[in-house]
Amino acid sequence: MKIITIIGARPQIIKAAALSRAIATYFPTKIKELIVHTGQHYDQNMSAVFFDELGIPKPTINLNIGSGSHGKQTAVMIEQLEEVLIKEKPDALVVYGDTNSTLAATIAASKIHIPIVHIEAGLRSFNKKMPEEINRIMCDHASTLLFSPTKTGYQNLMNEGFRENKAMLYSADNPGVFHCGDVMYDNSLYFSRLNEENSTLFKTLGLQKNDFILATVHRNDNTDDPKHLSTIFESFRKIAEKNNETIVLPLHPRTKKMLEKSLSNDLYNSIIINKNIKIIDPVSFLDMIALEMHCKLVVTDSGGVQKEAFFFKKPCIILRKETEWVELVECKAAIITGANENLILNAYNTFINKEDYDFPPLFGDGAAAMFICEEMIKNFN
Ligand code: UD1
Numbered sequence: 001m002k003i004i005t006i007i008g009a010r011p012q013i014i015k016a017a018a019l020s021r022a023i024a025t026y027f028p029t030k031i032k033e034l035i036v037h038t039g040q041h042y043d044q045n046m047s048a049v050f051f052d053e054l055g056i057p058k059p060t061i062n063l064n065i066g067s068g069s070h071g072k073q074t075a076v077m078i079e080q081l082e083e084v085l086i087k088e089k090p091d092a093l094v095v096y097g098d099t100n101s102t103l104a105a106t107i108a109a110s111k112i113h114i115p116i117v118h119i120e121a122g123l124r125s126f127n128k129k130m131p132e133e134i135n136r137i138m139c140d141h142a143s144t145l146l147f148s149p150t151k152t153g154y155q156n157l158m159n160e161g162f163r164e165n166k167a168m169l170y171s172a173d174n175p176g177v178f179h180c181g182d183v184m185y186d187n188s189l190y191f192s193r194l195n196e197e198n199s200t201l202f203k204t205l206g207l208q209k210n211d212f213i214l215a216t217v218h219r220n221d222n223t224d225d226p227k228h229l230s231t232i233f234e235s236f237r238k239i240a241e242k243n244n245e246t247i248v249l250p251l252h253p254r255t256k257k258m259l260e261k262s263l264s265n266d267l268y269n270s271i272i273i274n275k276n277i278k279i280i281d282p283v284s285f286l287d288m289i290a291l292e293m294h295c296k297l298v299v300t301d302s303g304g305v306q307k308e309a310f311f312f313k314k315p316c317i318i319l320r321k322e323t324e325w326v327e328l329v330e331c332k333a334a335i336i337t338g339a340n341e342n343l344i345l346n347a348y349n350t351f352i353n354k355e356d357y358d359f360p361p362l363f364g365d366g367a368a369a370m371f372i373c374e375e376m377i378k379n380f381n
C-alpha cells in the first residue's frame with residue numbers, strides 16, 4: 001500500500017514523526033510512505049530542525065511554496081499537489097490538522113478521487129472566523145478515514161451527520177470515523193523518554209527547573225490585532241515585573257515580525273530590556289518538551305502546546321476565546337482568557353496558588369499511530 005503524507009507547518013512535521021515511526025517499526029513491508037512538504041513553513045527552526053532530531057524520513061518532494069495570502073498560498077499548493085498526486089498515484093493521502101496545507105491537499109486529492117485520511121479529525125472551535133476552522137471542516141467532510149484524538153472530536157463529527165459505521169470498505173461517501181487517541185501523545189511519551197537531561201537551554205538561559213513560565217503566541221487573532229498583541233505583552237510585563245517571574249518565549253516568526261510594528265515604543269522597549277522576559281527563536285521539539293516538562297506554568301495560544309502542557313501535567317492559560325481541547329478546561333487544568341489582561345492576571349494568580357490538579361489520561365495510550373496504520377491497511381491494502 002502506498003500513501004502520501006502531506007506536511008507543511010511545524011506541528012504537522014512533528015505529528016508526522018509518530019506515523020513514520022509506527023510504519024518503520026511495525027509495518028515496513030506493508031506501507032510505503034512518501035512525504036510531501038508544501039513548504040508552508042521554511043525557516044530552519046520551523047522545519048529542517050525537526051527532520052534531523054525526530055528521525056522523520058526527509059520529504060521526497062518539497063514544493064517550497066512559502067508564505068502568502070490564504071487564497072494565493074492555498075491555490076498554488078492545490079495546483080502543485082495535484083500534479084504530484086497524478087504522477088505518484090497513491091492508494092491514500094494522509095493529512096494532519098487544519099492548516100492551509102491540509103485544505104489544499106484535501107481539495108487536490110478529493111477531485112481526483114484519492115481517498116483522504118484525516119488525522120486530528122473532528123476538532124471544532126465553533127468560530128468560523130478562524131481560518132483553521134474552515135480548513136478542518138472541509139477536510140473532515142471530504143475524508144474517507146477520520147481519526148479523532150478525543151471523544152469530543154468524535155461526538156462533534158456525529159453531530160455533523162457522520163455515522164458509526166462498520167463498512168467492509170470505507171469511502172468518501174461512506175466514511176469511517178474512529179476515536180483513537182492523539183498521535184502527539186504518542187510523540188510526547190516517546191521523545192520525553194529519550195530526552196530527559198539532554199537540553200542545554202537551561203544552562204544557556206540560566207533557568208531554574210520549575211521556576212519559570214513558558215509562553216508561545218502565534219495565532220493570527222493575537223498577532224495581527226495590535227490591541228490583542230499589546231494586551232498580551234503588557235500582561236507578560238506585569239507578571240515578570242510585579243511577581244518577579246521568568247518568562248521564556250520561543251517566538252514564532254510571525255509574532256516576532258509584528259512585535260516592533262504593533263507595540264508602543266514604551267512597551268516594546270520594556271519587554272526587550274526586561275531580563276525576566278527571555279524572547280528566543282523557535283526551539284527544536286526536544287528542547288520544547290524539556291521546557292514544557294520543567295516549567296511551572298504554560299501560557300499559549302497554540303493548540304499543540306496547550307495539550308503538551310496537559311501531557312506533562314502543567315497548568316495552562318489559553319490566550320484564545322475558545323479552545324478545541326475543551327477537556328483541558330473541564331478538568332480545570334486550563335483557563336481560557338483570550339487577550340484580556342484582567343483574565344490573564346487572574347488566571348496566573350489562580351494557578352500560582354493552586355495545588356490540587358487532575359490530569360486524567362484523555363489522549364489514548366501512546367499507540368494512536370499504530371491503530372491508524374492498522375485501519376489504513378484494512379481499508380486500502
Ligand atoms: C500556520 C497555520 C496554523 C498553525 C501554525 C503552526 C494556517 C492557516 N495556519 O499558521 O493553523 O497553528 O501554522 O505554527 O495554515 N513565517 C516565517 N517563516 C516560516 C513560516 C512562517 O517567517 O518558516 C512567517 C511569514 O511571515 C508568514 C507568517 O509567518 O507570512 C505566517 O505563516 P503561515 O504559515 O501563513 O501561518 P502561521 O501563523 O504559521
Ligand code: UDP
Binds near residue numbers: 011250
Ligand atoms: N514547538 C516547537 N518549538 C517551538 C514552539 C513549538 O517544537 O519553539 C512545537 C510544540 O511542542 C508543538 C508544536 O510545535 O508540538 C505546536 O506548533 P504550533 O504552536 O506552531 O502550532 P499549533 O499546534 O497551534 O497548530
